Amino acid sequence: MNLGTLPTRHAKCRPNHLALIFEEQRLTWTEFNKRVNRLARAFLSMGISKGEKIATILPNSVELLETYWAVAKIGAAVVPLSSLTRGRGLVAMLTNSDSVCVITEPGFTGHLNAVRGDLNIPEDRYLVTGGHPMEGYRDYASVTAAESDTDPTGIEIDDSDVFNIMYTSGTTGDPKGIVHTHYVRSMYCTHMASAYRMTPESVVLHAGAIVFNGAFVTLMPCFYLGATYVLQPMFSPETFIEAIRRERVTHTMMVPSQVVGMLHAKNFSAEALDSLEMILSLGAPLHKEHKDELNRHLPGRLYELYGLTEGFVTILDKYDFPNKPASVGTPPPFFEMKIVNEQGQTVPTGEVGEIVGRGPILMPGYYKRPDLTAQAIVDGWLHSGDMGYMDADGFLYLVDRKKDLIISGGINVYPRDIEEIAVQHPAVREVAVFGIPHEKWGETPLCAVILNERASVAEEDLKDWINERIEARYQRVSSVVIMDDFPRSTAGKTLKRVMREPYWAGRETRI
Structure with missing residues (x-):
């Protein structure tokens, strides 16, 4: 089950079918496969071999997709990192993953330059996209343009070979890289x-x-x-x-x-x-x-x-x-x-x-x-x-x-039960409930909300409205906070942890 054979197969069997649309770019399977092949061959020319790790710090782009499939063709593994990863966290993930090459975009080079001295990556394996050569980086477009667009050959890949390592931790704590194989x-x-x-x-x-x-x-x-x-x-x-x-x-x-x-x-x-x-x-x-x-x-x-x-x-x-x-x-x-x-x-x-x-x-x-x-x-x-x-x-x-569970007075309080009620208010667009410290009960629910456009409601009135509809007393929210937006990951997920942090700052528990 070699994933790298997929673009090759589609380029042969449905060459003119539209494979990818990104902004103004529209690539058929033939065109996309040729681009992937050039990148795969560029990796081989750099001396990257099967099993080695290639890190990306890129936004959504054609280049990022090309990397996913190019590593599959040569049996290397991709380590996709978020551009929000900086400093110590960036060093930890690049080091832990044993990455031997990094592909990034111009806007991130300053963050990468700040830590390059702490990395064990050869100087000629830093690539930058965007078509504008930068000091200390090889130009992605030039490197790939110099290569053949034919499929690389002679590389045996099987089910158990690693395709990617996905990191789930943020900038704190030990990196935790989840391995996914071709299988x-x-x-x-x-x-x-x-x-x-x-x-x-x-x-x-x-x-x-x-x-x-x-x-x-x-x-x-x-x-x-x-x-x-x-x-x-x-x-x-x-x-x-x-x-x-x-x-x-x-x-x-x-x-x-x-x-x-x-x-x-x-x-x-x-x-x-x-x-x-x-x-x-x-x-x-x-x-x-x-x-x-x-x-x-x-x-x-x-x-x-x-x-x-x-x-x-x-x-x-x-x-x-x-x-x-x-x-x-x-x-x-x-x-x-x-x-x-x-x-x-x-x-x-x-x-x-x-x-x-x-x-x-x-x-x-x-x-x-x-x-x-x-x-x-x-x-x-x-x-x-x-x-x-x-x-x-x-x-x-x-x-x-489990990590969002609120334990109030020894009783389990599930935020989702409260959220399902709060979101029914006609003024409420989104809601996030999390636990904050309470001297008597240990912790108590706080309800953060985003209002619908042009909607208006007082925080205290909304708190009363929610608590009137909650059956169990221990589920009642202690306060409501109206926000313009929630902190979110680049994947769009609401980050309750970030909202909780100010309330638990200086305490040994909960964060």
């Missing part, structure tokens, strides 16, 4: 294509950062099938909707904040989005209020995915959504799931416990961290650290992230 990513290809009903004629749109694993749940099946991939530099609701209308997009994935942004965009309409066959929500729970609104305008399109980069997913199919709207679905074929208590024992149907799973996309481990791997994978089962329960039909209901 694991090939399982993304086949299982996700089947689950989303993709075909070679599908048109797949992505606007989030493709350095994060969530992007791969549509990227891999799209490139496996030889379909058309529409990549945007970043998410903008208006341009996102216009791209769907213009390119007749059939499949897209979004995090909840993007779903909300799309629903509130000025050019949102069912007519503009009528080509869509799938809207996949992942990364965090999509609140029922937003699910219902989306389904009113675009019925029969919503899928929801719960999953971990380490290698387990459940998918709520669009045809199961009407009967199980609060669920995050079931494990795909060949996956298994159980709910366990703190002793590792399986709990009865309907009882809350930790979500544990296994399947064909399970990582072989964290890179060079067997200790962490042993904590995450026990007897072949991946322990998620998330809380949920199964119903009698085997559908999973996500109660909350």
Whole structure:
């Protein structure tokens, strides 16, 4: 299962089919494969061999996609890093991953220059995109243009060879690199294509950062099938909707904040989005209020995915959504799931416990961290650290992230229960509930909200409105804070940890 054979296959079997759209660039499979080949050969000319690691610090771009497939052709591994990674965190990840080459863009070179003295990367293996040579960097465009566009040959690649290392930690703590092999990513290809009903004629749109694993749940099946991939530099609701209308997009994935942004965009309409066959929500729970609104305008399109980069997913199919709207679905074929208590024992149907799973996309481990791997994978089962329960039909209901659990007076308080109520207020657009310190109860819920455009409500009035509708006293919010926006990762996920930090600063617990 050599992933590098996919662009080659499509260039041969469907050479003139549109492979990639990025801004003004429109590349057929023949054109894309030639570009990938030039980069693959450039790596070989630099002396990079099978098994070595190539790091990228790039925004969404054609060059980033080329790198993904070029490393696959020569048996190297890609280490996609976010441009938000700086300083000590950047050094830690580049060092931990054993990266021997870095590809970046002009705007990041200053951050990279600041730490180059701490890295063990040859000076001639720093590449910069953008077409403008810079001191201390080789020009990506010139390096690739000098190479042949034919497929590299003579490199044997098998299932167990590493394709990528994805880092999940931020700039603090020890790096934690999740390894995905060619086999694991090939399982993304086949299982996700089947689950989303993709075909070679599908048109797949992505606007989030493709350095994060969530992007791969549509990227891999799209490139496996030889379909058309529409990549945007970043998410903008208006341009996102216009791209769907213009390119007749059939499949897209979004995090909840993007779903909300799309629903509130000025050019949102069912007519503009009528080509869509799938809207996949992942990364965090999509609140029922937003699910219902989306389904009113675009019925029969919503899928929801719960999953971990380490290698387990459940998918709520669009045809199961009407009967199980609060669920995050079931494990795909060949996956298994159980709910366990703190002793590792399986709990009865309907009882809350930790979500544990296994399947064909399970990582072989964290890179060079067997200790962490042993904590995450026990007897072949991946322990998620998330809380949920199964119903009698085997559908999973996500109660909350274990790390977001609020323990107030010794009682478990699940933020999502409160969020589902708060988001029903007509003035509220988005909501995030997290625990803050409390002298008597240890911690207590705080509700942060973003209001709808032109909406107005006092924080105290909103707090009263929420608490009047909450059944259990221990779930009542102690305060409401109205914000212009939430801190978010480059993948668009809401960062509750960042919102919590000021309240817990100086304390030994919680952050």
